[in-house]
Amino acid sequence: MTTTFKGKKIQISVYFAALVTLAFALSPEGYAPLGLVCCILHEAGHLLCMKAVGCEVRGVSLGLYGMRIDSAPCVALSPIKEVVIAFGGPLVNIILAVLGVIIKNQMLTASNAVLAVFNLLPVESTDGYNVLYGLLSIRFESEKIKAALRIVSAAFLFLLYCFGFLLLFKSGYNFSALAVAVYLSVKFLFQGSQPYR
DSSP states (O other): OEEEETTEEEEEOHHHHHHHHHHHHHOTTSHHHHHHHHHHHHHHHHHHHHHHTTOOEEEEEEETTEEEEEEOOOOOOOHHHHHHHHHHHHHHHHHHHHHHHHTTOHHHHHHHHHHHHHHHSOSTTSHHHHHHHHHHTTTSOHHHHHHHHHHHHHHHHHHHHHHHHHHHHHHSSOOHHHHHHHHHHHIIIIIOOOOOO
8 A cells, every 4th residue: 555645655565464463363462552752653663763864855665564654865874873873763762662661551561661772773774773884884884784783683583583593481471582583583684684664
């Protein structure tokens, strides 16, 4: 489905709609609507940071791997500006998690803390990877950084699988960490590292 909002093209894939439907079906406690709002606010953080550093957004695509922002060609951004864009989403989640603690809303705190931690993992295709890449590119060559960060990504995926199996064996039913590991592995293998634009 494609529509426009304030002159910006918005595309929503069937896969994204199916994932949202599945999340709502599997979450009768009400976490899914709150999680969706927190995800939207996370992406709004990226969009605001892009606008702040001078990138014009042309449209947004919501697909199987999350959100992709289509921006007008802009001057090559400095590594610090790339870090600002990558950190914008997790920063919103950190602020919302702190707000949840202040107003004593455990669902708001938990949803945003999980989103912030997940997105800050240094695994290729996450915000954490892009933040780390931007910081390292201030001093090192791009190819060396990519090679080192592929090793870091693989190591964190291995640790996440270990944690996932441990959690599953201890609980007997909780496979959430394994699901996250599989999701990140698929992104790592097939999507690779892509900036927001």
